[in-house]
Amino acid sequence: MARISVAQRRSDFIDAAVEVIAIHGIDGATTRRIAEQAQANVAMLHYCYDSKEDLFADVYEFVAGRYRDVVKDSDPHSNLVDTACQLLRGVMEFYVESTTFTAAALELISWARRQHGDRGIAVFDQALETVRAVLRSATSEHPVEPETIDQIAYVIGTLSDGFALNWLTYGDRSAATEQMEVAASVLESWLAVRLGSTPVAL
């Protein structure tokens, strides 16, 4: 049997936890199930992590980081409208690609709300703030009002979250593809109206 380093094992456990959370929910994500998913033993989990809570802290960090990367790595355009549309598309495509990640993220958000903990809100916050940052950097030449950035970020978030919920519920890939187009056109129409009346330079 291959011997695996603790570092690698930790990473495996994090992946496994995401998978299990997506399938069984937070409350169904037991140490046994996570260990099984990671093809390890329950004792191994406690060899790598002092407690389940320690593992979950890493899971949180992983999810937030992954999300941030997706937003950051969507190739930016010089103008605001294209950047926003590309951002929305990038996030939605990521959701379709990584269903388990998306489902796990939703579970974590729900769970955090119930516990009124700040950790779930942190994931949400971080994602929105990263979106804002990307939008801002796209308008560095012609700054727009912060309120406008906030609104655009909110609309991108809303459209992508709504999309995710639908995709997770139905799991219909071809429908999702069409819905991505609709969502993109919705954003585009609104941006035209929203930014059209106010010149970019203002």
Place this chain on the structure above:
Amino acid sequence: MARISVAQRRSDFIDAAVEVIAIHGIDGATTRRIAEQAQANVAMLHYCYDSKEDLFADVYEFVAGRYRDVVKDSDPHSNLVDTACQLLRGVMEFYVESTTFTAAALELISWARRQHGDRGIAVFDQALETVRAVLRSATSEHPVEPETIDQIAYVIGTLSDGFALNWLTYGDRSAATEQMEVAASVLESWLAVRLGSTPVAL
């Protein structure tokens, strides 16, 4: 102590279950907690319902029915655009008013997805279909293509779901009020573009 009919007790248990699900999630919605919330005891619950599952079946029906009513009761306008906007507004306002209901519905949807049961999808489906029906009735004079109706219903669903997720996470009422305006303007802009190019009669 006042004696309460079984019918009333059942109704109380359903309300209590919604509350408990919103606070503790599906897995945290135990018979003990539900009974306590309903100011009754566990034995009473099993006096009214054969099993927890029986109660949950009623909870599902209640949630789906309530949702349907909200959509149906949004006062319809003669033209499609106004009807759609009013629909979206009605749903979002309902979400803000009934936080526990909204949270419980989200939990039920997530849970249903995990169990690959059809019940959660049924809630989702029913809601979307009701939206479509209302939209159709608003265009009875000048029928539009079914595909258009589908898209509008999807956009309304997406915007309201995304709104709900944000509202549940942050719980910021004044932010939610502003976001309702943004969502409404998003829908309006898109509808103008989407329907503008194709005359209503087509």
Place this chain on the structure above:
DNA sequence: AGCGAAGTTAGTCATACGTTCAAGACATCC
């Protein structure tokens, strides 16, 4: 008074959870 509906007390039984331990297997260095 008597009878059925409503309500309670105090459980049973079973499951499954997080966590630990003692012991074994492997690799690496002296």
Place this chain on the structure above:
DNA sequence: GGATGTCTTGAACGTATGACTAACTTCGCT
């Protein structure tokens, strides 16, 4: 080749809590 440190495991521990129930009491009505 033995010592040492890093992985790996099966089997358990204690406990918490789940759904559900039997047996009994109280109420409201006729």
